Amino acid sequence: MLVRKVCVVITARPSYARIRSLLHAINEHNDLELQLVVAASALLDRYGSADRVIEDEGFNIDRRVYMIVEGENCVTSAKSTGLGVTELATVFDNLKPDFVVTIADRFETMATAIAASYMHIPLVHVQGGEVTGSIDEKVRHAITKLADIHCVSGDQAAQRVIKMGENPQQVYVTGCPSIDLAMQACETQQQDVNILTQQLGGVGANVDLNEPYIIVMQHPVTTEYMQARNHVEETLAAIHTCQIPTLWFWPNVDAGSDGTSKGIRAFRENNPSNNIHFVKNLPPESFIQLLNRSQCIVGNSSVGIRESAFIGTPSVNIGSRQNGRDRGINVIDVTYHRDDINTALKNQIKHGKYKPDTLYGNGQAGNLIAEVIAKASTNTEKTLLY
Amino acid sequence: MLVRKVCVVITARPSYARIRSLLHAINEHNDLELQLVVAASALLDRYGSADRVIEDEGFNIDRRVYMIVEGENCVTSAKSTGLGVTELATVFDNLKPDFVVTIADRFETMATAIAASYMHIPLVHVQGGEVTGSIDEKVRHAITKLADIHCVSGDQAAQRVIKMGENPQQVYVTGCPSIDLAMQACETQQQDVNILTQQLGGVGANVDLNEPYIIVMQHPVTTEYMQARNHVEETLAAIHTCQIPTLWFWPNVDAGSDGTSKGIRAFRENNPSNNIHFVKNLPPESFIQLLNRSQCIVGNSSVGIRESAFIGTPSVNIGSRQNGRDRGINVIDVTYHRDDINTALKNQIKHGKYKPDTLYGNGQAGNLIAEVIAKASTNTEKTLLY
């Protein structure tokens, strides 16, 4: 059999962390060859220059593509998608991959999906079939309708993809590769606390990682981006009140992150002494180990639902961003209100660690997906099954 | 109630013909205001400069957007989509429509859908839920997952859209607006034959419209674009053999139309005297009247399935392009082979006109869609209903 060229498009630091085990699995598979495209916020300094991390970890980057139109609003989300399609078409035309892999539901994911579909390159979609609300959900299901091969996180997702009319033979429950990372990070030797502290960098209060601390990750919600600032202010107030040392991770590029950023900056001006340390970036294993050691994760990141389920970290999930996503018992859902957040946080800290749950995968997703691609049909014709 | 601004994006001559009754219905509706964007091949001379037709018929064009990247292959289909998204985002940002209407399943339709979705403008999709195979089908269903309001042609389409997880309350069986045009053209006074002949223009054999003739419309199939030339050659041979005077309409811009064009040009060089008149364009009413008068329509255009069902014109449908599309009894399906085409053509001519069938609408779609938009929710949040 000819080696199959598999092009993976990485467009953000968290996407890289999530998909890394697949990159290794492709590299190690005899029948597959990795083509790596790094694009969008993964190239940007203010989102942690994932491209440098990727190269430092030994991957060769085949193409770099800047594609984010500045503005962080709805108009520029659309324009970035358009620019991404145009540029990725040229990339695929030159790299000539046999398969293209796209992850989840971001606008760059959509750009990748459209370029591959029109070019009749079989499209592998990872993390389809999940329910979350917001524009992400529309985009995720639209990509399902464009994709040829579906590698989903769990049984419920598989059922949803099939109900949407996809061929069940093209739907594979592989688990989510982000769980692979979580498993590896928990199993390997734990990073020294001094090194973790150094890696954190950032600004704000000093946090002693040997003492109890919590983690916050709060992204703006694209359909509520006018409220981004208000939402972040509520969370800041709740965290400020509870007084537990806190590591706050900077948000993704997305419509509204500007409101979030402004809320954080104003908070820091007005509360020069507080309990929050603001961080931009961290090697993914270190992040998982930090999550594993933390008392609780607060915010609206999927990490609080997915990786935290597997690890057992208590999670306070704020607002609508993760609505509809399947969740384990480690999650307490709350409104945006500071009091709600505060109460849930206290309860979670009191409860402590939960039992691990594999509803998002058992840690072998990377290998399973690679195996799927090695054997998959290259047909790109499909039709509704009803 | 405030007047609702409804932006309709027209990207091809046939799309305009199809949607014209909706444009009139919006213009005449007290609660709606039309914003008209003309883009892509609708601006191009070699596809009949639909923009001039649109202005001649009294519509005001709010924006013109060139967005087709030259090449007529898979790469440029993708790139044109990307360019379209980027430009239409700017257009919508400036026009600030309350609703965006997109039609069917072309790459420009996708571009419109993506720009509107990311900008949280409620998206009305006309002609969703149909089954055809090829990239068009992927695109059509992906647009269904992005759209907020579905105006479909018939009951089967409605059922499919709902099965894909859409809210039944947002799915409206309005019929297809192309049937409105067919109905009007058949009901109004018939165009004089001399004027029709003049309007045809074009090159090749003279065709006397008072005598029996047939119509051919054959588009390249995007997933089979390498065979475009071979396919058109088979049809040319079948038509050449049958010797009936023929009006052959030039294909759409699409991956592969270059192969189609070359096949036609070579045929003309090699058969200087033949029975075919090649035509680029025609006012839509005149086209319907021609179709109504013709013995049969041959090729793979949806006109042979949709409008012809309503009119009762016999249709020989070639190859895979219309696979899965609901059809009436007026259609005989054949392979690309010249002999198959020839036999079916003879049988259809022998049979003559069929009884009208309203499976694609009863001729009121434009008014019904306008009414839907006037009353629809402006919510753009949605989630899978399973």
Added chain:
Amino acid sequence: MLVRKVCVVITARPSYARIRSLLHAINEHNDLELQLVVAASALLDRYGSADRVIEDEGFNIDRRVYMIVEGENCVTSAKSTGLGVTELATVFDNLKPDFVVTIADRFETMATAIAASYMHIPLVHVQGGEVTGSIDEKVRHAITKLADIHCVSGDQAAQRVIKMGENPQQVYVTGCPSIDLAMQACETQQQDVNILTQQLGGVGANVDLNEPYIIVMQHPVTTEYMQARNHVEETLAAIHTCQIPTLWFWPNVDAGSDGTSKGIRAFRENNPSNNIHFVKNLPPESFIQLLNRSQCIVGNSSVGIRESAFIGTPSVNIGSRQNGRDRGINVIDVTYHRDDINTALKNQIKHGKYKPDTLYGNGQAGNLIAEVIAKASTNTEKTLLY
């Protein structure tokens, strides 16, 4: 005579301030009609949302165009230019201006110039013929070669434009419209100090505007962008040493401004108590009045050369960015070294205000340029005059 539609493209807050008198002059001219396009960083919150300022001052914005590709490096400067050309072509195609006005030498200026040139719309270039070094100089002279009508700031600029082979009859010494603003701001009633302080906003040390203070504006130099951080650190050190209360204005979007931003952020972290107040934005008149009241302006902004000459404010000009630009006696040029900056700053404060100099115009540029456009030939054919 038909009214001439004059399209002015504003792409940055400082460009708006510079050209505002021309916008008023066009609006007030009987034979001219203003078409206003606001684009690029003029739409971005983090560069002061010039679009809101423009609307607040009563101008109607005909089109908004996002066109900056995020990254703030050489690659994205090029890509932003490309995106700008593509989008502005659509804008001009729809607005159908009789003249397009472009200002100075930024990448958006280039984008405007290319779109207008290829579309055979007479191009009016304001501020050509100046000498500065860096990529700006290449771009400025390239625009001169594309432009049809040259409205230059002074006699030397006029001579240079003519030497490059332009027709002397198309070269007009109108002065720079930025001087119009400076004149008006100095002549009208002075803003109350409390209001000025409020308008400043920003973060850092409190500065009492009734006491002596200085102004800093330092942009990254595109050809030295790797050194942007080092350069800003030297200036920060010099200002920190001199201890005079300082208003520091945030830099333009440009390759390297990220290094500048980082240098400033690190300085603030390391020197929590210092003499600098950091500011993002200010109504242009207020800025000029602040400049008029200040002891000195330090940095590499052209404001230190142009407006300050007219006003008589002492200026310390750092590094290569303004190399070759004609200057009055109010300027002391220094290297990037903190000691040089410090010494020059002391000498300038000791000297105090200079006598006004009109080498960049006498305050009537807006009216003069409007008059030029009202009478100019619409021919876009030209050829080298040697």
Added chain:
Amino acid sequence: MLVRKVCVVITARPSYARIRSLLHAINEHNDLELQLVVAASALLDRYGSADRVIEDEGFNIDRRVYMIVEGENCVTSAKSTGLGVTELATVFDNLKPDFVVTIADRFETMATAIAASYMHIPLVHVQGGEVTGSIDEKVRHAITKLADIHCVSGDQAAQRVIKMGENPQQVYVTGCPSIDLAMQACETQQQDVNILTQQLGGVGANVDLNEPYIIVMQHPVTTEYMQARNHVEETLAAIHTCQIPTLWFWPNVDAGSDGTSKGIRAFRENNPSNNIHFVKNLPPESFIQLLNRSQCIVGNSSVGIRESAFIGTPSVNIGSRQNGRDRGINVIDVTYHRDDINTALKNQIKHGKYKPDTLYGNGQAGNLIAEVIAKASTNTEKTLLY
């Protein structure tokens, strides 16, 4: 010394022919490495698929970039330029060339120049300093102001580049590489007439290459594109009248070529028997040999001025497209009028071959330019020398 990576961007079949000797010279130079980008009409079937020719001749294509926006008018010329800048920036960012070479004055040349300039890659401009009128002239001189190294065709061009303010040490009289091709084609063994005839392909009258014949190449003039059809009709009439067998080469992609195409198609419909054979493409050596054997070249291609001077072929140059271009005694200039063309053509055929003239080079340009690049400074800073 490190090997210098030299990126050459080829965007059209004639540009390739012109620059091929340079490609060979770079490949053979020990200190240089060729990076070949093929883009724009060089990828398009209807302009002769130069990419296939390039590969057939043994060159490796590093990147393919589709960048022409369909429409063939002023708007799409601008948009294609913008798309080209955006895409070429990504290409240069990935290929990381030490030098970029751009040829002449087309919109893709401009796109290449802008991308390289903003990215601070030293830009080598071939064929600067020439005078022709039309948008090409504006673009050519604008590129001169962006370029770092000028390789010009002759002494007059060199003088003009220096007068525009360029550093004389960066201006090299290398001759035009198109003359290299002409010299080689004339010196090598002449192609067999039967093979030439086969290579021609095309449609229309049979032309016996052993008998006297003439060549026509007529491009639309971008600033006169509304008249494109009229201009081509005059030439067609003149050629039709003179009755000499004629090889007519299909025009470039450019604003207005649609009018040209239509004129030609209408002529063929109306004059089914005529003396003209229409051709799309030919290997460049074969073209030169055909030119060498022909009685005269008619039209407005620079071939009639440049290569024909070196070969001595009589030339009838029509209209304004070559205005201002330095020319030898082999050229007779005429208006667009059919009678003028006819008279000049008769006189040229009577005169026969002229003596060769090296005003555009002596056939060594490729080697000379490669040598210039191997030794050139990599500085990209420059300033007007007055």
